[in-house]
Amino acid sequence: xxxxxxxxxxxxxxxxxxxxxxxxxxxxxxxxxxxxxxxxxxxxxxxxxxxxxxxxxxxxxxxxxxxxxxxxxxxxxxxxxxxxxxxxxxxxxxxxxxxxxxxxxxxxxxxxxxxxxxxxxxxxxxxxxxxxxxxxxxxxxxxxxxxxxxxxxxxxxxxxxxxxxxxxxxxxxxxxxxxxxxxxxxxxxxxxxxxxxxxxxxxxxxxxxxxxxxxxxxxxxxxxxxxxxxxxxxxxxxxxxxxxxxxxxxxxxxxxxxxxxxxxxxxxxxxxxxxxxxxxxxxxxxxxxxxxxxxxxxxxxxxxxxxxxxxxxxxxxxxxxxxxxxxxxxxxxxxxxxxxxxxxxxxxxxxxxxxxxxxxxxxxxxxxxxxxxxxxxxxxxxxxxxxxxxxxxxxxxxxx
Numbered sequence: 318x319x320x321x322x323x324x325x326x327x328x329x330x331x332x333x334x335x336x337x338x339x340x341x342x343x344x345x346x347x348x349x350x351x352x353x354x355x356x357x358x359x360x361x362x363x364x365x366x367x368x369x370x371x372x373x374x375x376x377x378x379x380x381x382x383x384x385x386x387x388x389x390x391x392x393x394x395x396x397x398x399x400x401x402x403x404x405x406x407x408x409x410x411x412x413x414x415x416x417x418x419x420x421x422x423x424x425x426x427x428x429x430x431x432x433x434x435x436x437x438x439x440x441x442x443x444x445x446x447x448x449x450x451x452x453x454x455x456x457x458x459x460x461x462x463x464x465x466x467x468x469x470x471x472x473x474x475x476x477x478x479x480x481x482x483x484x485x486x487x488x489x490x491x492x493x494x495x496x497x498x499x500x501x502x503x504x505x506x507x508x509x510x511x512x513x514x515x516x517x518x519x520x521x522x523x524x525x526x527x528x529x530x531x532x533x534x535x536x537x538x539x540x541x542x543x544x545x546x547x548x549x550x551x552x553x554x555x556x557x558x559x560x561x562x563x564x565x566x567x568x569x570x571x572x573x574x575x576x577x578x579x580x581x582x583x584x585x586x587x588x589x590x591x592x593x594x595x596x597x598x599x600x601x602x603x604x605x606x607x608x609x610x611x612x613x614x615x616x617x618x619x620x621x622x623x624x625x626x627x628x629x630x631x632x633x634x635x636x637x638x639x640x641x642x643x644x645x646x647x648x649x650x651x652x653x654x655x656x657x658x659x660x661x662x663x664x665x666x667x668x669x670x671x672x673x674x675x676x677x678x679x680x681x682x683x684x685x686x687x688x689x690x691x692x693x694x695x696x697x698x699x700x701x702x703x704x705x706x707x708x709x710x711x712x713x714x715x716x717x
Contacts, residue, residue, distance in 0.1 A: 336702045336704070337584060337585050337587070337616050338583070338584040338585070338616055338617050338621065338700075338701050338702075339582075339583060339584075339701060339702050339703075339704050340373070340374075340580050340581070340582050340583075340697055340701050340702070340703050340704070341580065341581040341582075341583065341670075341704050341706055342374050342375060342378065342379075342579055342580055342703050342704065342705050342706065343577070343579045343580075343581075343671075343706055343707070344378060344379075344381075344382040344385075344579070344705055344706065344707055345382075345706075345707045346560075346561055346577040346578065346579040346671070347374070347379055347382035347383055347386065347559060347560060347561075347579050348382045348383070348385045348386035349386065349577060350386065350558060350559050350560065350561050350576050350577060350579070351363065351365055351382075351383050351385075351386025351387055351388050351559060352386045352387055353574070353575055353576060354542055354543075354553070354555050354558060354559070355386070355387050355388075357542060357543060357573065357574070358542055358549055358553045359546065359549060361537075361549040361550065361551055361552055361553050362389040362390060362533070362551060362552040362553075363387070363388050363389050363390070363552070363553055363555065364388065364389065364390035364391065364392045364412060364535070364552055364553065364554045364555075365379075365380070365383035365384075365386075365388040365390070365391055365392065365555065365559050366392040366393075366554055366555065366556035366559065367379055367380055367383070367391055367392060367393055367398065367402075368392070368393055368394035368395075368398065368556070369394070369695040370398075370695070371560075372556065372557060372559075372560050372691065372694045372695055373580070373622075373694040373695045373696070373697045374560055374579055374580060374694070374703070375703050375705070376393075376398060376401055376402065377401070377402065377405045377407065378703075378705050379559075379560075380402055380405075380407050380409075381407070383559060384407075384409055388409070389409075389410070389552070390409070390410045390411070390412055390552065391407070391409050391410070391411045391412070392411070392412050392413070392414075392554055392556075393411060393412075393413045394413065394414065394415045395413060395415050395416065396413050396416055396420055396421060396424075396425055396430070398413070399411045399413045399425065399428070399430045400424065400425075400428065400430075403428045403430070408429075410429075410431065411429075411430050411431065412430075412431040412432075412433070412457060412494075413425070413430055413431070413432065413433070414432075414433035414457070414459070414467070415433075415467070416432070416433070416439075418438075418439075418442065420442075422442060422443050422445075422446035422447075422454070423446040423449050423450055425446070425454075426443075426446055426447055426450040426452060426454045427450055429455075430455075431455040431456070431457060431493055431494070432454055432455065432456055432457070433456070433457050433458075433459050433467075433496070434456050434457070434458050434459065434477065434481070435459050435467050435468050435469060436469055436473065436477060437473075437476055437477055437480045440456070440458075440477065440480050440481060440484065440490075441480070443456060443490065444484050444487075444489040444490065447484075447489040447490065448489065453488055453489055453490050453491050454489065454490050454491070455490070455491045455493040456481065456484075456490045456491065456492065456493060456494075457493055457494030457495065457496050457531070457533070457535075458477060458478065458481055458492070458494070458495050458496075458524070458529070458531075459495075459496055459497060460474050460495065460496075460497050460516070460517065460520040461497065462497040462498075462499075462513040462514075462516035462517045462520065462536070463500065463509060463512060463513045463516055464497075464498055464499070464500040464513070466498065467498075468497060468498075471516065471519075471520070474520055474523055474524075475523055475527065478523060478524045478527040478529050479527055481529055482527050482528045482529060485528075485529070492529050492530065492531050492532075493531060493532055493533060494531045494532065494533040494534065494535060494552075495520065495521060495524055495529070495531045495533075495534050495535075496533075496534070496535045496536060497513065497516075497517050497520070497536045498536065498538065499513055499536060499537070499538055499540070499541055499548065500513065502537070502538055502540035502541040502544070502545060502548070503539075503540035503564040503565060503566075504566075505540075505544050505545070505565065505566075505569050510541070510545065510548070513536070514536070514547060514548060517534075517536050521534060532551065533550075533551045533552045534550040534551045534552070535550055535551060535552040535553065535554055536548055536550060537549055537550070537553040537554060537555075538554055538555065538556060539555040539556055539557050539558035539559075539563075539564050540564045540565055541553070542554075542555045542558065543555075543558060543563065543564075543565055543574050544565055544569060557690065557691055557694075558576055560578065560579045560580065560694065561576045561577045561578035561579045561580075561671070562576070562578060562679060562680075562690045562691075562694075563576055564690075577671055578669075578670065578671045578672070578678065578679060580669075580670070580679075580694065581667065581669070581670035581671070581676070582617075582667070582668040582669055582670070582697065582701070583665050583666060583667045583668065583670075584615050584616050584617045584665075584666050584668075585616070585662075585663050585664065585665060585666070586613045586614065586615060586635065586660060586661070586662050586663060586664045586665075586666055587614045587615065587616045587650070587662060588613075588614040588662055589611055589612070589613050589614070589655070589660055589661060589662055590611065590612055590614075591609070591610075591611055591612075592606050592609070592610055592611070592612050593606070593609050594606055594607065594608045594609050594610075597644075598612065598643050598644035598652055598654075599628075599643070599644030599645040599646075599647060599651070599652060600644070600645045600647065601644075601645060602644075603628070603629065603644055603645055604628075604629050604643055604644045604645075606643070606654060610654050610655070610656050610657075611654075611655045611656065611657065611658070611660065612643070612652045612653070612654060612655070613635060613640075613652065613653050613655050613660050613666070614650055614651075614652055615633065615650060615651055615652070615653060615666045616649065616650050617649075617650065617651065617668070617701070618646055618647045618648045618649040618650050618651060619646055619647070619648055620648045620649055620698055620700075621649075621697060621698045621700060621701050622693060622696035622697035622698055622701070623646050623651060623668070624646070624686040624688065624692075624693065624696065625645065625646045626685075626686045626687055626688065627642060627646060627682060627685040627686040628642060628644065628645040628646045628651075629641070629642055629643060629644060629645075630642060630685035630686075631646070631651070631668070631682055631685045631686070632668075632677040632681050632682070632685065633653050633666050633667065633668055633677070634666070634667045634675060634676045634677060635653070635655065635658075635660050635664055635665070635666045635667075636658075636659075636660065636664060637675075638655065638658050638660070639675070639677075640653040640654060640655055641653060641654070642685075653666070668682065669681070669682050679693060679694070
């Protein structure tokens with residue numbers, strides 16, 4: 318296996334030869350997950366969603382890994398992410414969807430970035446940029462099918478489609494897509510999904526009657542890609558599943574959904590110390606040692622994305638032992654109670670990974686922190702170097 322490549326934020330100033338904390342990113346897992354998702358999506362094209370720095374995995378490396386896995390499109394929330402991909406030489410189709418008035422649509426058109434239009438005012442702004450560019454913009458019209466977030470309401474939808482038809486006739490846009498977003502696809506029994514799909518089909522019919530026939534109709538996120546073929550249409554937009562996390566409840570997961578988590582979060586034990594029974598550990602003394610024990614100090618904290626809400630609950634593997642956070646998570650560190658086990662400074666502590674070697678899974682950390690895996694991944698800070706590997710090595714175990 319080639320030596321790991323480490324990409325660091327320029328302000329991080331961490332010893333790249335021996336990082337005290339790191340997020341190992343298995344690029345082969347990302348590629349493999351995309352291959353698996355393509356198989357599930359059938360004839361639909363696949364857009365790998367890369368928002369929030371590739372869900373904390375690194376925007377450009379994740380994009381390249383997704384393309385190696387067969388992604389047809391890349392998706393970013395904001396233009397800055399799309400521009401960064403183009404600057405890195407990524408020439409695949411890119412769609413971006415969350416842009417406020419005054420966004421640099423001219424540059425987006427010049428750099429072949431697909432744009433979303435939520436209403437007539439936004440569409441007009443895109444058309445103005447197309448006039449300046451002297452070429453049409455590729456536009457995906459968004460219909461709000463019941464999430465009440467971005468997109469035209471059912472009442473406003475005919476006006477947006479009419480404006481798009483006029484812009485199409487004027488050569489200012491290409492009607493590349495019509496799209497929406499599902500609110501509860503990760504709850505397969507929730508009736509809102511079928512209601513939203515019906516609303517989406519009705520919106521497509523309105524657009525068709527007004528002369529809008531898009532190449533790409535898309536509404537499926539990760540959960541719908543995995544569980545609802547009815548939602549696949551022409552293109553699916555998996556996000557979290559690209560990185561190996563299944564958003565469906567465990568009872569709905571099947572062997573066909575063979576996803577591998579791409580990130581392993583770890584740190585070297587900074588210090589080990591003896592503590593007596595009754596020792597009040599960390600800020601506020603919210604937890605006391607039940608018996609005489611050893612405490613291992615782990616140099617990761619809420620500034621690095623280890624959520625404070627996981628205090629006294631978060632699971633950690635050190636060597637062959639499984640432990641948990643004791644007391645409150647601090648800004649830069651937390652403690653685990655390791656009893657009399659032979660834990661030593663410098664040993665690797667694994668917070669989460671694929672789970673194949675006994676380490677905790679991200680789902681367990683999300684449960685401990687009373688949140689979702691998305692939030693944990695995207696909060697991992699810039700002073701945690703990302704080390705990019707094609708496969709993750711086994712964790713350190715005493716005697717190996």
